[in-house]
Amino acid sequence: xxxxxxxxxxxxxxxxxxxxxxxxxxxxxxxxxxxxxxxxxxxxxxxxxxxxxxxxxxxxxxxxxxxxxxxxxxxxxxxxxxxxxxxxxxxxxxxxxxxxxxxxxxxxxxxxxxx
Amino acid sequence: xxxxxxxxxxxxxxxxxxxxxxxxxxxxxxxxxxxxxxxxxxxxxxxxxxxxxxxxxxxxxxxxxxxxxxxxxxxxxxxxxxxxxxxxxxxxxxxxxxxxxxxxxxxxxxxxxxx
Numbered sequence: 001x002x003x004x005x006x007x008x009x010x011x012x013x014x015x016x017x018x019x020x021x022x023x024x025x026x027x028x029x030x031x032x033x034x035x036x037x038x039x040x041x042x043x044x045x046x047x048x049x050x051x052x053x054x055x056x057x058x059x060x061x062x063x064x065x066x067x068x069x070x071x072x073x074x075x076x077x078x079x080x081x082x083x084x085x086x087x088x089x090x091x092x093x094x095x096x097x098x099x100x101x102x103x104x105x106x107x108x109x110x111x112x113x114x115x
Numbered sequence: 116x117x118x119x120x121x122x123x124x125x126x127x128x129x130x131x132x133x134x135x136x137x138x139x140x141x142x143x144x145x146x147x148x149x150x151x152x153x154x155x156x157x158x159x160x161x162x163x164x165x166x167x168x169x170x171x172x173x174x175x176x177x178x179x180x181x182x183x184x185x186x187x188x189x190x191x192x193x194x195x196x197x198x199x200x201x202x203x204x205x206x207x208x209x210x211x212x213x214x215x216x217x218x219x220x221x222x223x224x225x226x227x228x229x230x
Contacts, residue, residue, distance in 0.1 A: 004158070006158075032217045036221075041223065042223055043119065043121075043208070043220075043221040043222050043223040043224065044208070044210075044221035045221070046214065046218055046219075049217070049218070051216075051217065089158070089159070093217050101147060101149070101164075101212050101217075101219070102149060102161050102164065103149075103159075103161070103210075103219065104158075104161075105151075105158040105159040105160075106158055107156065107157055107158045108156075108158065
């Protein structure tokens, strides 16, 4: 079946530190992979995505590379800011199945960045 | 960008009562909307797919008679939790496809507390 395993938090970093949030997945076929971010009181927002193997998604300094050989999609940022404090969700969207468009989510990782 | 709204954002009700949650796409049409449920420190789990003009598709283990879904128009889907009990207390989130291939817009969620 389809599932996402995400590094558990919370993660607490100082400003300008390097961030890695691990994400691995199980899926048949060739799913699309996503990172969503949820700021306090707001809905989930798409941060970045990758739709095929070796694709690198990037946005706002965040990057993640679709690694099919390791079934991973780790999120990285070289220098975090206080404004990056939020909950981050890794998700996959299967390319086949009865409910096209649905997402499978990891548990979410709370990131807190201190000045 | 496109926005999905949910109403109410927070609701507290007595056990045995019914609660209706609305999900609206504000500047785009959505023939499909997804309803997720999120328990504390856990991932979002798909409950059902709301289809405009036809019956909702429920995930395995979700009670159709308890979680009534009505896709009233191309911009509105409602989730009614009937005869709510404390174990139904959770965070309910809707989403609608849009923004790009395989992308979705998420509502801010509704926190339901059943006393």
